[in-house]
Each structure stands twice: as structure tokens, then as C-alpha cells.
Amino acid sequence: MFEKKKNKPLKYWIGKIHLWLGLTSGLFVCFLGITGCILAFEREIENVTQPYRNLEVQNKALLPPTQLKQIADKALPNKHAHSITYQPGKATQVVYYNFNPEYYYIVFVNQYTGEVMKVKNMNDDFFRIVIMGHYYLWLPPTIGQPILTSATLIFVLLLISGLILWWPKNKAATKQRFTVKWNAKWRRVNYDFHNVLGFYITWIIIFVALSGMVMGFQWFSKSVYFVTSGGKSLTEFSETFSDTTAKAKLKLNTSAADKIWQSYLTEDPTFQGSLDVHVPENEKASIEIAKNPDPETYWKSDYRYFDQHSLKEIEVKHAYGKFKNTSVADKIYRMNFDIHVGSIAGLAGKVIAFFASLIAASMPITGVLIWIGRKKKKKNPAVAEIK
Template identity: 85%
Template sequence: MSEKKKNKTFKYWVGRIHLWLGLISGLFVCFLGITGCILAFEREIENVTQPYRNLAVQNKPLLSPTALKKIADRALPNKHAHSITYQPGKSAQVVYYNFDPEYYYIVFVNQYTGEVIKVKNMNDDFFRIVIMGHYYLWLPPEIGQPVLTTATLMFVVLLFSGLILWWPKNKAASKQRFTIKWNAKWRRVNYDFHNVLGFYITWIIIFIALSGMVMGFQWFAKSVYFVSSGGKTLNQFEETYSDTTRNAKLQLNASAADQLWKSYLDADPKFNGSLDVHVPENEKASIEIAKNPDPETYWKADYSYFDQHTLKEIEVKHVFGKLKNATVADKIMRMNYDIHVGSIAGLPGKIIAFFASLIAASMPITGVLIWIGRNKKKKKSATAAQ
């Protein structure tokens, strides 16, 4: 068999794989691309359409975390607060959520006056609904997430098989691989759209797809960490507890969470990022404080954990600890969500992620049109031969 024949046979089977994986995963890929476009500018849209999130900075003292929690508790009785978030120019957010029974609320409070601005049931929030679809297809997580992540895995294979099919045979053919022939018939334009734009977005969408797989498949997340860390095991998060064996507790005028919060403010009074205070749910729980200098992303946040009885900082060895202690592998895990939505590169990154997701959503459609066109052409050729 000649070398030319081998190459043709190889591309033929790559084409078959590309076709059938595309037909199987096409609807899911289209869905993920469209919902990804909607979520790309979630924060920007929320800031415009939900004005209660914004609050002018005032020259007044801030209410403490426990004070805000008490105010929010009156608005949501019999619910357990998870955290209180402060950010200059934003309303304080007291977050409530639980899985048994399931609920997710945010109480927006004026951190200067204590006025409750909005009690929002996040299960009715538009973007929350879209996120649940994007992550779980609005099915139970144990069902929906594997389905969508498997479709994402198929899409990754489609990206690489598409590159093989796109690869030009010679220099003359390469001239047609980088531009769309807009003045041609619609079938040729559709073909070029699928191949040319597919080639360009591959180098962007591959990061979106792989970061989605990190969130969807634990085995994949562990594999990425294993490779990037040089053979270490991923410890993404573990519960951190206070030292409840101590009999003596601090005698404080305010709660331990308030004391820690105030120490953070005193240490950096001009801090312009976000500060999350996670109040302990019981005597065993620790106090978590997350200080993020860039609230538009997540990976730069410093997570510190303190014994609620002694205020002594608890050393942790998982990914979500102090940024200065994070290894390269830890930072890759921390950056994963920001890579997925494009915010890792700021507004330009979100714009790129938006258009890449939009084009990715179109790939199954243009691909099916190519397949239908080829089938019609084959039938016409068979009829003419008869």
C-alpha cells in the first residue's frame, strides 16, 4: 500500500470519528456554548440590572459581621448564615445556603446603616438557573454533570480530530484554510465557516473545555494536578476545625469573627478588594476569612483559617489556603474557574471567551449542514450512475 493511500485511510477514519462524536455530542456542545455566552458577562449584567448590589462608599464606620448577621437573621428566620462579604462600593452580602433542606439566599444589607436592601432567593435568579443548566442540565448533579462533562470530553476529541482534517495537503491547499470565501455559494461559506473558524477557536476553546472537565471529572482534576505538581496528590479542600480540647476560651467583648475582621481592617484600612468572613456554625468549626484584592477573579484570594476559641491561625495544606504558599499546581487549580469564564485576562478575556463559546455553539450546526449536503451529493451521484 502506498504512503498516499495510508494517509487517506487514516484521515478517513479520523473523519468517521469526527462525524459520529459530533452527532452524539452536538446538542450538548451547542447548549454549553450558548449558556457559556450568557454567563460570560454575568457580573457586568448584574451590576447594571440589579442596582441594589451597588452602594456608594460613605465616611461612616462599618457594621461588624455579627451585627450584619443578626439583621439578616431577622429577615430569614430559621436559616443558617454561611458568610458575610464586604466590598467598597457594594452592599454587604450575607449568604445563606444549605443542602438539607436545600436553600440558597443572599441578604443585601447596607453595611453603614443596617438597612435590609434586598432578600434574594438565588434559586429563582436568572443566572443561577442558567448556571444549573450549564453545570447539571437541570438534572440531579450526579446525573447531569457526568453527561455534560462527557460531551465536553468528546468535544476535546473533536477539536483535535478537526485539526487533523483541517490540515492542508500542500501549500496550494493551505491558502483556502485560513480565510472564508464569502462570495461563494452558501454551502461553501458554511464549509469554510466550520473549518476556518473551527481552526481559530481551537486554541482558545481548548482551555475552556479542559477547565470544564477539571470541574466535572474528579479523575481529570487529580490527573492535571498530578502532572503539574510532579506526582503529588490533589488535596482540593478539607474541613478545618477549631481546637475544642481547650477548656479556656477568649473572654472578648465582641465575637471572635468580629475581632479577626477588625484586625484585617486595621492592618490594611485602604484595602479595596473583597473580604469574606465565614462565621462558625458550631463550636467545632473554624473561622475562615478570604481576602481578595481582585474581586473580578477568584484565584488571587488569600484564605486563612482561625481557631474560634483562641484566634490562633490554623495551618492548612490544601489548594485553598494562602496564595503565597501555593505551588504552581495549586495556582492552576485556583485559576481554573477564571480560565473557564475568561476573567483570568480581564474584560478582553471575557470578550474572547464569549465569541469562542458562540462559535463553538455554531460548530455542531454547521457540521450537520455539511453532513446533510454530502449525503445529498452522494444520493445524486448514485442516481446519476444508475
């Protein structure tokens, strides 16, 4: 007669789910972790290795945005400028970005003299290439992004199931759940590394993973906003337009964009953040000004829109408007990218995000080694089981 099989405990089935989810998404998780490490200090590395980005503050008048655009247009003809960014201690960046035809250039210009410091094709930039891999796996966005975001979702489930598996059965087992036994054999060290360090990074990397899902899945992004706003729907970003019927009403000696830019400088002459000016490319477009008091992050930016013909401000209802008008949910929504890269907590946050990503990248490797070791034990029962 056959023996009656015992019912398997819940942790057994969770362990099976954890194993197969890990084998399914392991390569993608490892890839995302490694590329995330590379991107953690992107800005700091660029500032050191690309000296044309930096420019000493001088006691001279700044050239207006339309003049800098004209200078950049000569250095990069037949392209449409997207924005002009001023920041003390940095060369002005005139950004050229377009979807069809696709291109992305930055022209670095000395805002005091008009000298072109560098014309950079961002599609050839190392960090840009890594970003495209991290976001899209170097595939068309409609294909690559769902693949990587789905892998991130699986990774979130792995973190949750891993935490359940990590949870000690009793007080005696608690100590070994928090420390790596470094003087043990390598298999035990690998086991502890996977479990102990996996536990510690779970509380950090879960925010990195969830913020990645916000960027990758619209349904998840809207759900997070719905929860954080107490049941309100996310207002989608929409482009603002100027009233073309008011074209003849305004007579200016300078361009509308320069006029508004100058008003910002007059209003706050000691401003130390970044000022981003979007010069309208046609008569329908509006003028957008983004004033960011902390250029190391993005969420505090104050976005304002103006009619280029009347200079009247255009009010918006989406999250990317005046900072003082944003709700708690809007602020959380704006913080998402800064949370993802760790910059929300400054340099310390980036360091934490770097090591968390590095450990996350190692989890599939240590997990596979544990799995291979257990398969060998089944073939050789004499080998002592890891406790």
C-alpha cells in the same frame, strides 16, 4: 470478479470518527456553548440590572459581621448564614447556603446603616437557573454532570480530530484554510465557516473545555494537578475545626469573628478588594477569612482559618490556604474557574470566551449542514464537490 478495495487513508477514518462523535455530542455542545455565552457577562449584567448590589463608599464605620448577620437573620429567619462579604462600592452580601434542606439566599445589607436592601432567593435567579443547566442539565448533579462532562470530553476529541482534518495537504491549499470565501454559495460559506473559524477557536475553546473537565471529572482534575506539580498528589480540601477544650481560655468583649475582621481592617485600611467572613455556626467550626485583592477573579484569594476560642491560626495543607504558600500547581488549580469563564484575562478574556463559545455552539449546526449536503451529493453525482 470483484475489484480489490483500495485502502482508505487515515484522514478518511478520522473524518468518520469526527462525524459520529459530532452527531453524538452535537446537541450538548450547542447547549453548553449558548449557556456559556449567556454566563460570560453575568457579573456586568447583574451590576447594571440589580441596583441594590451597588452602594457608594461612605466615610463611616462599617458594621461588624456578626451584627450584619443578626440583621440578615431577622430578614430571613430559620436559616443559617454561610458567609458575610464586604467590598467597597457594593452592598454587603450575607449568604445563606445549605444542602439539606436545600436553599440558597443572599441578603443584601447596607454595611453603614444596617438597612436591608434586598432578600434574594437565588434559586429563582435567572443566571442561577442558567448555571444549573450549564453544570447539571437541570438534573441531579450525579446524573447531569457526568453527561455534560462526557460530552465535553467528546468535544475535546472533536477539536483534535478537526485540527487533523483541517491541516492542508499542500501549500496551494493553505490559503483557503485560513479565510472564509464570503462571496461563494452558501454551502461553501458554511463549509469555510465550520473549518476556518473552527480552527481559530480551537486554540481558545480547548482551554474552556479542559477546565470544564477539571470541574466535572475528579480523575481528570487529579491528573492535571499530578502533571503540573511534577508528580505530587492533590491534597483534598478538608474542613478546619476549633478546639472546644479551649472555650474557657478566651474572654473577649466582642465576638471572635469581629475581632479577627477588625484586625484585617486595621492591618490594611485602604484595601479595595473583597473580604469574606465565615462566622462559625457552632462551637466546633472555625472562622474562615478570604481576602481577595481582585474580586473579578477568584484565584488570588488569601484563605486563612482561625480557632474561634483561642484566635490561633489553623494551618492547612490544601490549595485553599495562604496565597503566599501556594505552589505553581496550586495556583493553576485555583485558576481553573477563571480560565473557564475567561476572567483570567479581564474583560478582554470574557469577550474572547463569549465569541469562542458562540462559534463553538454553531459548530454542530454547520457540521450537520455539511453532512446533509454530502448525502445529497451522493444521490446526485452531477452536483460539484466542495473543494
